Amino acid sequence: xxxxxxxxxxxxxxxxxxxxxxxxxxxxxxxxxxxxxxxxxxxxxxxxxxxxxxxxxxxxxxxxxxxxxxxxxxxxxxxxxxxxxxxxxxxxxxxxxxxxxxxxxxxxxxx
Amino acid sequence: xxxxxxxxxxxxxxxxxxxxxxxxxxxxxxxxxxxxxxxxxxxxxxxxxxxxxxxxxxxxxxxxxxxxxxxxxxxxxxxxxxxxxxxxxxxxxxxxxxxxxxxxxxxxxxxxxxxxxxxx
Numbered sequence: 001x002x003x004x005x006x007x008x009x010x011x012x013x014x015x016x017x018x019x020x021x022x023x024x025x026x027x028x029x030x031x032x033x034x035x036x037x038x039x040x041x042x043x044x045x046x047x048x049x050x051x052x053x054x055x056x057x058x059x060x061x062x063x064x065x066x067x068x069x070x071x072x073x074x075x076x077x078x079x080x081x082x083x084x085x086x087x088x089x090x091x092x093x094x095x096x097x098x099x100x101x102x103x104x105x106x107x108x109x110x111x
Numbered sequence: 112x113x114x115x116x117x118x119x120x121x122x123x124x125x126x127x128x129x130x131x132x133x134x135x136x137x138x139x140x141x142x143x144x145x146x147x148x149x150x151x152x153x154x155x156x157x158x159x160x161x162x163x164x165x166x167x168x169x170x171x172x173x174x175x176x177x178x179x180x181x182x183x184x185x186x187x188x189x190x191x192x193x194x195x196x197x198x199x200x201x202x203x204x205x206x207x208x209x210x211x212x213x214x215x216x217x218x219x220x221x222x223x224x225x226x227x228x229x230x231x
Binding site for chain 2: 003032034036044045046052089097100101104105
């Protein structure tokens with residue numbers, strides 16, 4: 001099964017907004033509102049940031065927001081901060097024998 | 112506090128076997144779907160397997176189907192992954208992950224991972 005496509009890296013200056021895309025197909029991102037996003041700092045476990053496309057878990061900053069259009073989901077980080085520098089992974093539920101697929105991962109650099 | 116602690120990783124030769132464990136605490140283990148996700152060094156995440164709360168239904172990625180077996184012991188709050196016929200491409204950091212409440216499609220808590228290296 002093919003991974004969802006994410007840009008390898010996205011950069012921004014403190015205070016700016018950045019958006020990370022996650023492109024799938026009509027069998028996953030396009031067919032279900034079950035996209036989640038995970039933040040991962042080096043050497044650490046992934047942390048849930050967004051679930052069901054747009055929902056933020058308790059404790060996650062409202063600077064993080066999610067959206068979806070067609071087969072592409074997006075994570076936007078507004079008011080970029082140094083602590084946001086990390087890898088970000090999307091995940092989608094999908095039809096077929098393998099129920100979940102992850103994205104290729106995006107490294108966010110804070111300049 | 113929810114905690115997931117993996118163990119059992121190590122160096123194994125191609126064709127060999129390993130059994131990973133994940134000790135859970137801080138929540139009612141027997142009521143949650145659990146899963147395994149792996150991460151190849153420097154690369155992305157790959158969903159591996161999941162098991163229902165009761166343990167009666169399991170699911171696997173095509174890449175491990177027929178070689179890996181997920182199981183759980185709800186009396187011991189422990190999740191397992193039996194890995195047989197290991198290949199070099201199974202080399203990865205293996206995470207144990209907890210699903211959120213029933214019928215959700217995301218993981219709300221992850222362990223720190225245990226490293227599996229398949230090499231001769």
